[in-house]
Amino acid sequence: MKRIHVTLITAVVVLGGLQLALAGGITGTVKAKGVKNSGDAIIYIDKIAGKTFPAPKEHSRIDQKNLMFVPHVLPVLSGTTVDFMNSDDVLHNVFCPDKCCDKFNLGSWPKGQFKSYTFKEPGCAATLLCNVHPEMEGHVYVVETPYYAVSAKDGSYEIKNVPPGKYTLKIWHEKLKGQDVAIEVSDKGNATVDFDIHK
Numbered sequence: 056m057k058r059i060h061v062t063l064i065t066a067v068v069v070l071g072g073l074q075l076a077l078a079g080g081i082t083g084t085v086k087a088k089g090v091k092n093s094g095d096a097i098i099y100i101d102k103i104a105g106k107t108f109p110a111p112k113e114h115s116r117i118d119q120k121n122l123m124f125v126p127h128v129l130p131v132l133s134g135t136t137v138d139f140m141n142s143d144d145v146l147h148n149v150f151c152p153d154k155c156c157d158k159f160n161l162g163s164w165p166k167g168q169f170k171s172y173t174f175k176e177p178g179c180a181a182t183l184l185c186n187v188h189p190e191m192e193g194h195v196y197v198v199e200t201p202y203y204a205v206s207a208k209d210g211s212y213e214i215k216n217v218p219p220g221k222y223t224l225k226i227w228h229e230k231l232k233g234q235d236v237a238i239e240v241s242d243k244g245n246a247t248v249d250f251d252i253h254k
């Protein structure tokens with residue numbers, strides 16, 4: 056009995072080690088020219104040949120707080136439902152004027168309530184607007200894989216748990232553009248990819 060117990064524990068440890076070894080990460084820095092900071096760029100693996108990823112059951116969330124969409128940009132895997140919250144004392148509305156989001160208009164709702172929309176089309180850069188507050192703007196960007204990150208204000212980003220392979224890494228920003236980068240993630244460590252984005 057005791058011997059079996061020890062063997063089982065060993066197996067679990069070995070499996071755990073394997074899992075760690077099989078996933079790498081992509082890290083780097085985005086340098087944005089012509090905007091306030093290098094944040095809010097979305098870095099993502101656009102697609103993986105022969106692989107599709109089921110839509111997550113868990114919803115993502117964008118809040119409307121202090122008359123802003125929070126977060127300002129949100130990458131989602133295609134098929135993700137986003138709940139649009141309202142944390143302000145005023146009514147908010149959310150609509151999207153773009154074709155790829157069916158030009159949805161969710162109406163207006165008060166604090167504490169939310170309305171949802173499911174983003175389906177990969178590559179869709181959906182603009183979020185509020186018809187009560189014309190200054191409000193946010194963005195949902197729809198990605199075909201779950202491998203994405205949003206850059207912090209200092210430009211740093213990290214995409215975790217990427218399986219080994221060769222990929223095209225892309226970048227999306229609401230105002231700026233950058234070049235695709237061909238990358239290879241090995242089973243041993245992190246790939247480092249920096250981006251310059253500009254108008």
Ligand SMILES: [Cu+2]
Binds near residue numbers: 119
């Ligand atoms: Cu509003």
